[in-house]
Amino acid sequence: MSTEFMILAPIAGLIALLFAFYLIRRITKMEPGNERMQEIAEAIHSGAMAFLKRQYKTLVIFILVIVVIISIIGLFTSGEGSLKWETAVAFAIGACCSILAGNIGMRIATKANVRTANAAHTSGLNRALNCAFSGGAVMGMSVVGLGLLGLGIVVLIFNNDSSIINGFSFGASSVALFGRVGGGIYTKAADVGADLVGKVEAGIPEDDPRNPAVVADNVGDNVGDVAGMGSDLFESYVGSVVAAIALGASLGIGANGEGVLAPLLVAAIGIIASIIGTFFVSAKEGGDPQKSLNKGNITATILAIIGTFVVTKLILPDTFEVMGIDGSTTVTYTNIGVFIASVAGLLVGFLIGNVTEYYTSAKYKPVKKIAASCETGTATNIITGVATGMASTAIPIILVAVGIWASYHFAGLYGIAMAAVGMLSTTGMVVAVDAYGPISDNAGGIAEMSKLPPEVRTITDQLDSVGNTTAAIGKGFAIGSAALTALALFTAYTQAVGISIINILEPDVVIGLFIGGMLPFFFCSMTMQSVGRAAGHMIEEVRRQFREIAGLMEGKAKADYARCVDISCQAALKEMVAPSLLAVLVPLLVGLLLGPACLGGVLCGTLVTGFLLAIFLANSGGAWDNAKKYIEEGNYGGKGSPAHAAAVNGDTVGDPFKDTSGPSLNILIKLMTIISLVFAPLFI
């Protein structure tokens, strides 16, 4: 099977983008509601765009610095221990594709929110669901479309040279760093700032337009859950394919680069499956939106499995030989083995998402137990939440372990990368379902602020509550995919530096494991404290506006929303410098000073504890959030009871856990690995 089919990958990307534009047209044609609604929506929209603009200013400098560094090393050195200048080009393209995907997604999400509210007002549940989901699908299709189009073009231009292609993934990681770490700090700084001054000091309710930070808070939802999540999964998506390409090439799978082609086509098939899946999402009035989202998701998954079978069967040779890890004997694998590996990844992603839901949804025992523990106060709530989060690491780890075992058993190291590709093949659908959540959430906020009738709020609440479930599943999926992608990139790294043994018994490696294991703890500590400091700036600004803008509290003057957005954005970007430097410099310094084996230990240590901490933090935070909501529904005394006060404390603790530090770890583990992979030639 020759590689002329390579062109199918960018074509599938293009199809995804065309579908996204079709959805965009459909959304923009919908009515944006009354003047008040439009005004609020415009404030959120322009706030989100202001955030992006501010972020780009820093991001561009960051990208240029990296481009210059790689180019200089590439141009002025040569031979084994050198980078190629073309890697810088791939890096820039990767970064631009991710930026563009985030920009489109945010732009449309902040248009879809108000239209969802209006659809709930004028047409009912189904139209509203459709609008919110379409908004999410634009983000999903932009991610996979630009991901595969960009990557496909880079592969074609640079003729399968994986040392160059890796740059694309590095570019995606850099943007994800800003999206997740910067965005994560921003969203919680805005949230805490809005709550502390608004609710506590000024005594005005949530989502009150008099609060200058209220728009920043709504912008934060988009920044964190739309753009942040999108950039994270863009990184995983691209990273998994890049790792499989690198391993397909270095292991020499297939005589004509079939090992490079297969992951691209599995991804392409996944796009088509996701597009078809979106058509299955629709609810009857009075129906359950969750069920219709599930229908779409399951359709996409089944189609992806079938498509993967066809692709692997047609593209890959029936059997192929790969050099074993020992470096002396060869092992024979089959194309069916690769198919099984891909499906294993897909299943692991699906199951991890569901485990996350179990631990964070009020429908199940863990959250109910946390809610019950609120009756004995804040401390027991915190302890139970921490214990729940820690316990929730067990099943995902075992699932990943089984996934690693199965994919390796059936298809070797290549199988591990193909498991990641398989897991991420339906990313388009996953992101769509996930980004649907914040859009519904925003719609509810707009309905509230513009005083639409209560039955509208009932519909948006229904959509929002489903959104919480999908967000939980999405978070679990994001963590699982980050781990598997990082593992695949790590495998590619070891091939790139030509190591076949990283021996734990070597003290270098043990030291690497210890230091690598510590980094996620230290990184989390930094990001948690950043939220506090960034929130401090926001609080000052809100207090200043209340003090200086006459008539603001009486509703006669308008708050300066944009300034709040800008200030907390600046603070977030400043705060992300230190943790980012940690993530970027540690692999470079360890690789250069202590060598590739020690770096292997570091990467592995970071991967293990990063994955564990990410699950722990995300699930503790999610469980506290839903325990609070469960109490607010009237359990254990409901709103205003002592149990509720305890639950609010838990929820506040959980905020930076689940929305800043936890998700940032996804980036840490991937970014450190991709940097090691890209700069591998320097470490040999």
Next chain:
Amino acid sequence: MSTEFMILAPIAGLIALLFAFYLIRRITKMEPGNERMQEIAEAIHSGAMAFLKRQYKTLVIFILVIVVIISIIGLFTSGEGSLKWETAVAFAIGACCSILAGNIGMRIATKANVRTANAAHTSGLNRALNCAFSGGAVMGMSVVGLGLLGLGIVVLIFNNDSSIINGFSFGASSVALFGRVGGGIYTKAADVGADLVGKVEAGIPEDDPRNPAVVADNVGDNVGDVAGMGSDLFESYVGSVVAAIALGASLGIGANGEGVLAPLLVAAIGIIASIIGTFFVSAKEGGDPQKSLNKGNITATILAIIGTFVVTKLILPDTFEVMGIDGSTTVTYTNIGVFIASVAGLLVGFLIGNVTEYYTSAKYKPVKKIAASCETGTATNIITGVATGMASTAIPIILVAVGIWASYHFAGLYGIAMAAVGMLSTTGMVVAVDAYGPISDNAGGIAEMSKLPPEVRTITDQLDSVGNTTAAIGKGFAIGSAALTALALFTAYTQAVGISIINILEPDVVIGLFIGGMLPFFFCSMTMQSVGRAAGHMIEEVRRQFREIAGLMEGKAKADYARCVDISCQAALKEMVAPSLLAVLVPLLVGLLLGPACLGGVLCGTLVTGFLLAIFLANSGGAWDNAKKYIEEGNYGGKGSPAHAAAVNGDTVGDPFKDTSGPSLNILIKLMTIISLVFAPLFI
């Protein structure tokens, strides 16, 4: 140098015990104070003994089961893949020595507390310090005395056969499991139970004799901080020497077993150094007890360093060759190299202790920052505490990394074990200083309950506040020593199963790392929840007594202290079953089913995350505790302020962190490794 000097080890152990008996005589001769004081002290004493008795009932069964299992395997199988029945004998001796050390230590600590209070009353600071420190020194001398006497005898009887000697360490670990995990659950269940019903429901102050749980709470301090800590360090002490013996034998260091002799004699020298050190502990009236404890500690450390130099120089050959990890080339080391490795360990232990103090003492920035964060409420206090605990992992990890590097560089794998031996050589002194804390704490409680004049409380408070510092240092030391001991045992394990490569790139090993890394999280979750459940039983019993014993609240009837002790003891022992089974069964099952390399991955993963989590939990908990005390001193509004309420919540969250889950991890990492080492023949 022949091995006739082997006898010096048990002799040093015997000297330690004789010194302990001398101290015991001195303490028991002191006046125990007035009738009221004696009555309270007797209640604590008999409560502590009741706890031990109850614990022994379960412990004996546990020990018998293990003895039978090992004996059966040993008697009915033979050859390579078999255990020796003699290992069961060593196991039983090890367990008995640890039990005896704990019994003596607890017995005397609960006699020294009341005498410390009385000395503070009648003679002032110096006598009181002397009494409390002597009480601690009895525990310290019992630990090292019985450790080295028992181990020395086992080594002599079984003629250096390390596969048998390992059993001794396993016995010590089993007792530590009960001491730390069971004891840790007990102490916090009693604490929470006493506080919740006493302070919150009945509205009576802390340490009020009407509270039926008050004695259990005081017993808990002894159980956790005297017996628990003692059994933990007994395990590390013995484990480090056993690991060095095993490596000295398997690496064939010295022609006549000098490699086996050296760690025994370094330990022996450490005992003598510790005994001399104790004579330097004395304070003038108005002096600083901290300084006098430091004087003793530093004296012991310097003497140990000098002694270690002499021992290594005299015993070990000037140069010796060891097979490198690659299994083909030999590396030459010197006896000076072994000395450097030992001192590296000693320094790492010392420095980790000091880092712990930095992060948990109100004298420094981190705790001050946590206290400040209490002003904005409980949630910010929790977040800042968690962030501080996570940040505090960095320096200890780097210290351990440097220690590993230095000891390996100068003396190979043997050096890593000798670093652990060096670190633990002054265990006698470390335990003495550490156990001094709870004795002073108890003395304060007794002074309070028996209404001694306030100047007595001033003295005991001064002693107690120093005790907090020494406890923090001791905790850091215990974690560091657990990590280094586990690493040494792990190295011995790999030698025992004959593996020279544990390759991270093998999926078995990666899976092992993931699962091993997860275990500490899961284990912590279990122990945290156990505290809650055990406290529940205690709360029920206290409520029952208030309800059923007429005149209790009015002070006319006596509470049934013993029943409270017994009930929470039973609950704690029941609760420790599940986490213990996890610690015992996982290495056995992984070793038998997935093989020694995968088990190597598991052990390494558990070691890394266990160490990290232990530091995180201990330091977060310690920092919250001292932030609360700092506020109680009058900062940020002092007692009764909103900041104080927030600080109390943080302290309560920190209780199971620092006193149950954190310290239990020390046991987990050591126990899993020693089990792997003992049962290694079955896994080959």
